[in-house]
Amino acid sequence: MTKARIGIFIVSLFISICPVGGRDAQLKIQTIDGNGYVSLEELIRSYRIESSFDIITQKGKLFHKSHYAVYTVSFSLFVIDGLLYRSETPVVRRQGGIMIPCRAASAIIEAFYPDVSARCSGSLVQVDKKPEVKEPAKTGKTPAVIQRGKDRIRFIVIDAGHGGKDPGAVGIGGVHEKEITLSVARRLEKELAARFPSLRIVMTRKKDVFIELSRRTDLANEMIAGNGNGLFISIHVNATLSPIISGYETYYLSQNPSNDDARSTAALENNVVVLEDESKGKKLYDDIDYIEAMMLTTQIQKESMMLAESLQGGLSGRVKSSKSRGVKRADFFVLRGVLMPAALVEIGFITHKKESKILGNASHQNSIASGLAQGIADFIRKYNSLPQ
Ligand SMILES: [Zn+2]
Numbered sequence: 001m002t003k004a005r006i007g008i009f010i011v012s013l014f015i016s017i018c019p020v021g022g023r024d025a026q027l028k029i030q031t032i033d034g035n036g037y038v039s040l041e042e043l044i045r046s047y048r049i050e051s052s053f054d055i056i057t058q059k060g061k062l063f064h065k066s067h068y069a070v071y072t073v074s075f076s077l078f079v080i081d082g083l084l085y086r087s088e089t090p091v092v093r094r095q096g097g098i099m100i101p102c103r104a105a106s107a108i109i110e111a112f113y114p115d116v117s118a119r120c121s122g123s124l125v126q127v128d129k130k131p132e133v134k135e136p137a138k139t140g141k142t143p144a145v146i147q148r149g150k151d152r153i154r155f156i157v158i159d160a161g162h163g164g165k166d167p168g169a170v171g172i173g174g175v176h177e178k179e180i181t182l183s184v185a186r187r188l189e190k191e192l193a194a195r196f197p198s199l200r201i202v203m204t205r206k207k208d209v210f211i212e213l214s215r216r217t218d219l220a221n222e223m224i225a226g227n228g229n230g231l232f233i234s235i236h237v238n239a240t241l242s243p244i245i246s247g248y249e250t251y252y253l254s255q256n257p258s259n260d261d262a263r264s265t266a267a268l269e270n271n272v273v274v275l276e277d278e279s280k281g282k283k284l285y286d287d288i289d290y291i292e293a294m295m296l297t298t299q300i301q302k303e304s305m306m307l308a309e310s311l312q313g314g315l316s317g318r319v320k321s322s323k324s325r326g327v328k329r330a331d332f333f334v335l336r337g338v339l340m341p342a343a344l345v346e347i348g349f350i351t352h353k354k355e356s357k358i359l360g361n362a363s364h365q366n367s368i369a370s371g372l373a374q375g376i377a378d379f380i381r382k383y384n385s386l387p388q
Contacts, residue, residue, distance in 0.1 A: 314375025
């Protein structure tokens with residue numbers, strides 16, 4: 001071989017192993033249960049990705065230069081460069097290998113190689129060099145990988161607070177919180193089914209039964225695997241020692257409560273944990289860190305705040321016989337680890353004489369359900385119109 005030929009050979013060898021723009025590196029798409037997947041092994045080889053995998057947690061990490069991605073087998077959630085990415089289908093195992101949903105693999109390629117665009121097209125992942133673009137005008141919005149993978153809302157989980165041996169707050173005349181929450185939840189279910197025929201509406205309980213908080217969370221998270229993204233709305237009734245406090249408020253999860261009232265409301269709702277099987281409950285809360293919990297929290301907290309604001313706004317528009325106490329933050333166990341926008345609504349105070357009475361009233365419960373449904377509609381509209 002002459003020197004020139006060796007040179008050409010080396011150049012062509014380089015082109016063929018260079019993944020970006022090199023046709024030979026295109027990934028094959030395989031169909032599993034009607035969905036497109038790529039082999040993780042092929043992705044790693046073709047794109048010179050470093051990787052690690054923990055067989056105990058089934059969690060894997062991928063690295064390329066300063067970029068990284070985290071995935072977990074049988075979950076459809078990824079963290080890519082610190083942002084949450086939701087895939088429509090979970091990571092699966094096939095013949096000893098790990099298969100990554102095609103769209104998630106494309107998102108990883110784009111994050112690891114910012115100068116290319118990748119999409120699932122036919123039987124291959126099509127990777128193209130991005131055309132040179134001028135500096136985009138500043139819009140004030142931060143570009144985020146998550147927005148591309150953001151899935152539309154496909155289901156809503158309605159959580160009627162308390163139940164069974166846990167009555168929740170007990171108000172004037174012996175009225176139980178658990179009865180009011182279930183009745184409002186049922187009305188909301190009906191309203192949502194009529195308003196959103198294409199969404200799945202799921203209740204954590206349909207009757208007077210005790211369900212552990214972590215089970216409620218799991219039920220919601222298990223829905224993600226087959227259905228994409230959803231919303232979690234927990235309905236409660238508040239109680240306080242002061243008989244003059246009344247009104248409705250909506251919470252989203254935060255380790256930093258808005259104020260002392262928010263802190264005590266959370267303490268009240270979290271009390272139920274003492275009724276739970278201790279070892280079981282603890283184990284489940286520990287499991288929450290199966291994926292970088294902090295990273296998820298940032299993204300989900302933003303979405304949850306938006307959900308809480310929409311719900312509170314919907315209530316303000318429909319509920320006339322009670323007053324709005326605004327949107328607040330608190331650490332509710334039932335919202336911990338929910339992998340989707342989630343909010344907890346305290347629909348009123350069972351310890352306020354007048355409010356306690358109207359909380360049991362069908363027309364008042366209907367106006368709450370209708371306000372929540374309106375809030376959900378507003379949230380979905382805003383959420384789906386976020387930049388893709
Ligand atoms: Zn409650």
